[in-house]
Amino acid sequence: EFPGVGPLCAMHTRPMGDATAGAKNGGIPQRGRHAGSAPKIDIGATAKEVDVEDPKTTSEHRPLILSPMEPKYPSRTSTDMHSSFVGSARFFVLVILFLVNSGMYLARINMSVAIVYMYDDDEELSKGIVLSAFYWGYASSQVLAGYLAARYGGKVVLSMSILGCALGTCFIPMHNSPTFVIVMRAFVGMCQGACYPSQMPILSDWIPWFERSRALSVIASGESVGTIVALFLGPYLVQIAGDWQSIFWATGFINLLLFGVVSVCLDETPEEMQARGWLSDSELRFINIGRSRLIRPKSIPWVEFLSNIPYLSVVCIHFCSDWGYLLILSYLPSYWRNVYQVSDSEMAFYSVLPCIGIPLVSIVGATFADWLLSKKVKLITVRKAMSAVGLWAPALCFHLLSYCKACRANCPAFRFALATMIIGVSLRGIQTGGWASNYLDIGPSYVSYLFSIANSVGAVSGILAPLVTGAILNDSIENWATVFNTVFS
Structure with missing residues (x-):
């Protein structure tokens, strides 16, 4: 998930050159072309500082993980600067991805509400198994999705991810068998596993490096919005319809609508949108100043990925951060109901409150991170501090x-407990300007692969956290102190 301290690498972006020239004049090969065999990657080499507007740098000279040198922040006096972020074409793309992530989290968090009505309070271990089933599938599809997105484009993979998630969610209430529910939740998780890896190449093409913290804060806010809607409306749907199945029908239908939106409205690259007449020349020039194109090599440097210490440190941080966050998403309604005996309406309200602050803190923190970069604070310093x-x-x-x-x-x-939960969950949003943005920094051309590997590892925490929590709470509901100290550790 989008939203550590370790030897995080700073980004060293390379230029795109003219958007229509492609590889023949020194730019990065355009989409649809193979870059040939993957270049030998000198991870330990000291990268020379390269002006982001130098059109002569090619993919063969770009290391995967660069030493912490700083890319040059473009001058605001440049005639190519299209400084408006809100209202721009790239912001429109971010809004679509925001809606997608909202729908994905509707389909993910709906089980956290429904399970309160599906199982008795003393069946904590059974709840843990069902809640973890989503992440069995989620972890299994990440790397394959990253590979497919890099080779065939993010839009196709993202569309299929949404469609599969919608259909799987609608199938869940068709049979009450626990085995069937577990299998379908794993299928929904497998489909959602392709969501973020397929968005990474789209972001790499659309968002200049100096706007990526803000961009990630926008799309990551969709997680919180989807969570809020699912936690708040779920109990009311049960009251109105009289059964928990209505939660899955509603969230599945919403994702079917989002499949249509993505299929019709999303353009994978700026050039595609410009061909439709929706993107100005000035904004395309602005995007190209700090743009990173996705390389489609015939072979992938997996050894370099998995042996690089800075990258592995971010993966470790990803796992630890997701443990606490995914546990809270899975168990927050049950926590309020079982520990403090709240009513259904109160359970919905108190479950939503901690999630409201995440997008607000995320946007403020990410904007602050980009502001620090504009003031020439080192990228590695900003990422570590956030x-x-x-x-x-x-x-x-x-x-x-x-x-x-x-x-x-x-x-x-x-x-x-309520005040502390609100503060703790909200402050997680600060991570958007830190390690969560670092995947686009340390390897923008291979970001689908890098993120898919890391998100697979992060998803393992989504499997283990509910199982461990269910086992701890199965002995006694008083063991929540042990659960929280596990997250603290």
Whole structure:
């Protein structure tokens, strides 16, 4: 998930050259062309600082993971600068991806609400198995999705991901068998596993490096919006329809609509949108200033990926961050209901509150990160600082939650738990300007592969966290302190 401290690498972006010239004049090969065999990647080499407007740098000279040198931030006096972010064509692309991620999280979080009505309170281990089933499929499809997106384009893979997710969600209420529910949730997870890897090449083509923190904050906000809608409306759908199946029908239908939106409205590259007359020449020049094209090599340097310490450090951070976040998404409704005996309407309200702050903090934090870059603060410094704050602050909040005792709603312990949960979950949004943006920094041309590997590892935490939590809570509901201290660690 989009939203560590470690030897994070700074980005060293390379120029695109003229958007229509392609490889023949020194630019990166255009989409649809193979770059030949993957170039030998000298990870340990010291990269020379390259002016982002130099059109002569080619893919053969670009290392995968570069030393922490800084790309030149373009001058705001440049005639190619199309400085408006909101209202631009690239912002329109981000809005579509925002809606996609909202729909994906509707289909992901709906089970966290439905499971309250599907199982009794003393069946915590069974709940953990069902909640983790999504991530079995989610982890399995990441690398394949990244490969397909890199070779055939992100839009096709993203569209199929949404369609499969929609159909699988609609199938869940057709049979009450626990085995059937687990299998279908795994299928939905497998389809959603292609969502983020397929978005990475689209972002790499559309978003200049100096806007990527803001761009990721926009699309990552869709996670929170989808979570909020699912947690808030789910209990009301159950009350209106009288059964938990309505949650899956509604979220499946919404994703079918999003499949149509992506198929019709999303352009994979700026050139495709310009061909339709929707993109100005000035904005295309602006995008090309800090653009990174996706290379489609015949072979992938997997050894270099998996032996590079800076990249592996980000993968480790991804796993640790996702453990706490995915656990909260899975168990938050059950936590309020079982520990503080809240009503269904209160459960919906209290589950939504911690998620509201994430997009707000994410956008503010990412904008601040891009502002620091514009002030010539080193990229590696910005990424490390945002990662540190975004990890340490939530960790402290989870540790404080371990001291909260079970009681009726509105007791002092409940009010403290609610405030601490809101602060801890919201501050995770700061990570968007840190490690979450780093995949686009350290290897923009291979970002589909890099992110898919890391997201597979992160998804393992989505499998383990519910299972471990279910096993801990199956003995006693009083063991929530152990759960929170596990997240803190």
